[in-house]
Amino acid sequence: MYMDKNVLVIGGSSxxxxxxxxxxxxxxxxxxxxxxxxxxxxxxxLFKYRLDVSNKDDFFKLKSAICNIDFEAIIYASGIAISxxxxxxxxxxxxxQLDVNLFGxxxxxxxxxxxxxxxxxxxxxxSSMAAYGVFPFLSPYCLSxxxxxxxxxxFSNETGIKYVSVRPGAIRxxxxxxxxxxxxxxxxxFGSKYEKIGLYMIENAKRNACxxxxxxxxxxxxxxxxxxxNPKPVLNIGxxxxxxxxxxxxxxxxxxxxxxxxxxxxxxx
Numbered sequence: 611m612y613m614d615k616n617v618l619v620i621g622g623s624s625x626x627x628x629x630x631x632x633x634x635x636x637x638x639x640x641x642x643x644x645x646x647x648x649x650x651x652x653x654x655x656l657f658k659y660r661l662d663v664s665n666k667d668d669f670f671k672l673k674s675a676i677c678n679i680d681f682e683a684i685i686y687a688s689g690i691a692i693s694x695x696x697x698x699x700x701x702x703x704x705x706x707q708l709d710v711n712l713f714g715x716x717x718x719x720x721x722x723x724x725x726x727x728x729x730x731x732x733x734x735x736x737s738s739m740a741a742y743g744v745f746p747f748l749s750p751y752c753l754s755x756x757x758x759x760x761x762x763x764x765f766s767n768e769t770g771i772k773y774v775s776v777r778p779g780a781i782r783x784x785x786x787x788x789x790x791x792x793x794x795x796x797x798x799x800f801g802s803k804y805e806k807i808g809l810y811m812i813e814n815a816k817r818n819a820c821x822x823x824x825x826x827x828x829x830x831x832x833x834x835x836x837x838x839x840n841p842k843p844v845l846n847i848g849x850x851x852x853x854x855x856x857x858x859x860x861x862x863x864x865x866x867x868x869x870x871x872x873x874x875x876x877x878x879x
Contacts, residue, residue, distance in 0.1 A: 621688030663714030779848030
């Protein structure tokens, strides 16, 4: 078996993942990164594999390729965000949301957690501040992130394997433009009833793509968690994520729901 510092990254083409990979490579890690699309990095210690987290066969193929490697950490960075009013939400779209953000993580745990090296190894889930509660018109995404964190937390309690739920706020990445493109069909669900809110959400996504925190900021926080022997189980990144954490902890759910609803309504007028 290889005795190097090895890390497996599922969803390695996301910008947060790429910046994290760069930091690991600079520090001598061997990184095994998977993606459906090309990962735009080259390095002697970077090993790239194609994997679609919705394709069960891809997991078996990857496991065969890396079964003799011990990993210090596994990072699950795959994710999509479905947006729709609940009353018009397509069941297939909800299934697609959960398949990537939740079941992809479950497949990762089942196939690759046996490859973790020792008691200091960990699984890191790139979650979201959306895990703290339901944001209107983003319920599929919120549901998937909260559920994935619960799944990982339960796995950790059952096995003793450490976990980190990384909950970023808005990060300046291609994720926002990808979400707009991916939700073209779902935006029709807003119709005339929620038209102004739908337009606000699109504009807000475009703004986050240009004005939010740099992905390098998030990557440095994640890299610190990778190197830590006893990382915090929840890592909030950005003031917006820290605000969500504080708000959800110290205020009644009814108050939080009303605040979020009024906030969205005021910004969409």
